[in-house]
Amino acid sequence: MxxxxxxxxxxxxxxxxxxxxxxxxxxxxxxxxxxxxxxxxxxxxxxxxxxxxxxxxxxxxxxxxxxxxxxxxxxxxxxxxxxxxxxxxxxxxxxxxxxxxxxxxxxxxxxxxxxxxxxxxxxxxxxxxxxxxxxxxxxxxxxxxxxxxxxxxxxxxxxxxxxxxxxxxxxxxxxxxxxxxxxxxxxxxxQQPIVLDSLYKDINGAWQLYPSELAVLRELAKWRYTTAISEDRPQNFILREEFLVELSRKRPQTERELAQIDIAPQQRSRYGSAILQSIQTGMSQATESYPARIKRMIDFPQYKQDFKQIKQVIDVAAENNTLPVELLGSRKLINQYLLWCYEGKDINAEKPKLISGWRNTVLKL
CATH class of the missing domain: 3.30.420.10 (Ribonuclease H-like superfamily/Ribonuclease H)
Structure with missing residues (x-):
């Protein structure tokens, strides 16, 4: 060749x-x-x-x-x-x-x-x-x-x-x-733009935090993302997710208090002021602007039963149409649909993929 x-x-x-x-x-x-x-x-x-x-x-x-x-x-x-x-x-x-x-x-x-x-x-x-x-x-x-x-x-x-x-x-x-x-x-x-105020929702462990803590996490997540962009470094090179959650829970106010968090000295030296400023910004938010607590799917009492039922429908449809289950209805897509149902089927929100387009044709949920 x-x-x-x-x-x-x-x-x-x-x-x-x-x-x-x-x-x-x-x-x-x-x-x-x-x-x-x-x-x-x-x-x-x-x-x-x-x-x-x-x-x-x-x-x-x-x-x-x-x-x-x-x-x-x-x-x-x-x-x-x-x-x-x-x-x-x-x-x-x-x-x-x-x-x-x-x-x-x-x-x-x-x-x-x-x-x-x-x-x-x-x-x-x-x-x-x-x-x-x-x-x-x-x-x-x-x-x-x-x-x-x-x-x-x-x-x-x-x-x-x-x-x-x-x-x-x-x-x-x-x-x-x-x-x-x-x-x-x-x-x-x-082509979808990054929504800075929503980044905190994807942080592992965010579901454990209360609204006042989530307000801090929201600011820390925004700071970490924008810093990663400006420095062209992976976000976890800036600060790992577990530290974002710990900082949101403990909310240190001074460099001495920040030193109690097990962050690497070089990261603390480089980003300490920005971290403390982000924490302060989150803490100064009005109570009514706090994010709501994050619900996990498992927190909905009927989730396991509903998931199983929809999974069965998807499995049969995937076999009948020679499609991978992962393509037709992954766990992520099932959860997206169930959350939409649990939150009242908001007609103003974008319809879940399972009931849109070709998937709706195949599944008929």
């Missing part, structure tokens, strides 16, 4: 001309996201006109021309397991595709399993073996070895036959519209 390595603007220019003429893009990305909040793109792979292109973003001077060409004309982006690839593209280009095709999700709709890997899907559909021996590569290191380049190229080599096979069978089984709806929902979710 051969590939073309694009590591200069001179080589990129004729490729951009080819990209501009195609309505579909077969893509993959290699990136690193170990010690940063934002993913760092190391390589962009593109299969086009029977050639695998490896585009090196670290050496191109005119990288913006690549993004402009890729996102022009509402092209269809074809990936395998695209959620992280979309994160990378959104970070690098500040754009998202308008149309996507995820071969992993398409395979799930056709009964291949909820999250089949690329190599396994290639083996099943194309009867070819794809090595995964370079999974732990540092894609920001240069130069890349021939083995690394070969591995990266293989990740797009088979996207075209996968796409053709999956598209045909989605259509023949009447699932094309279901799949298209799922892709649109995925893109919509990627």
């Amino acid at each position: 051969s590939y073309s390595y694009i590591d200069s603007d001179i080589l990129l220019k004729p490729l951009l001309a080819q990209i501009s003429l195609t309505p579909t893009l077969l893509l993959d990305t290699e990136f690193i996201r170990v010690s940063t909040y934002f993913p760092k793109l190391g390589l962009l792979q593109l299969h086009l006109n029977s050639v695998d292109y490896l585009i090196d973003p670290l050496v191109l001077n005119n990288i913006q021309s690549l993004w402009d060409t890729l996102f022009a004309d509402n092209k269809l982006f074809i990936f395998h397991s695209c959620k992280e690839d979309l994160d990378v593209l959104q970070t690098c280009s500040q754009q998202l595709p308008t149309k996507i095709f995820d071969t992993q999700v398409a395979a799930a709709f056709l009964g291949y399993g909820p999250s089949l890997g690329y190599a396994a899907l290639v083996e099943k559909i194309c009867a070819e073996t794809v090595s995964k021996d370079q999974t732990l590569t540092d894609w920001l290191a240069r130069p890349l070895t021939e083995a690394q380049k070969y591995y990266a190229a293989k990740d797009v080599s088979y996207l075209q036959p996968l796409y053709e096979h999956l598209t045909y069978h989605l259509d023949s089984r009447g699932k094309t519209e279901w799949f298209a709806e799922e892709m649109a929902a995925l893109l919509t979710a990627k």
Whole structure:
């Protein structure tokens, strides 16, 4: 197998001309996201006109021309397991595709399993073996070895036959519209803004706190998130969740009191003032603005019985429609639906996925 390595603007220019003429893009990305909040793109792979292109973003001077060409004309982006690839593209280009095709999700709709890997899907559909021996590569290191380049190229080599096979069978089984709806929902979710005042709800252990403590946690969660963004570091590198909960419960007011919390000295030195200020802001909130206590699903007395009943309906529907249970009705989706029911089926709120779109067609809850 051969590939073309694009590591200069001179080589990129004729490729951009080819990209501009195609309505579909077969893509993959290699990136690193170990010690940063934002993913760092190391390589962009593109299969086009029977050639695998490896585009090196670290050496191109005119990288913006690549993004402009890729996102022009509402092209269809074809990936395998695209959620992280979309994160990378959104970070690098500040754009998202308008149309996507995820071969992993398409395979799930056709009964291949909820999250089949690329190599396994290639083996099943194309009867070819794809090595995964370079999974732990540092894609920001240069130069890349021939083995690394070969591995990266293989990740797009088979996207075209996968796409053709999956598209045909989605259509023949009447699932094309279901799949298209799922892709649109995925893109919509990627475009949703972060609600800073709601971040505290996703902190493990938040359900244990009282409203006055949650008011502090709300401020700490906002501070941690904005700090992670500004410093480009993972949120847990700023401060782990368990410390946010402990700080919200104990609410230290001075540096001496803060020192009683088992936070690493370097974190306390770097962020101590900001932590104390966030605590003070939370404590100064008016009582009526405190968040309500967080209810766990298990706190609703009928939850176990209701969950079991809906799970049975989903299991039968998944089998009848050759769908993975995880795709049709995961625990998260069941809980979303039950919470909506328990809270009075607010007609002004967005309907749960189980009773919307293609899932509603299949389940008829």
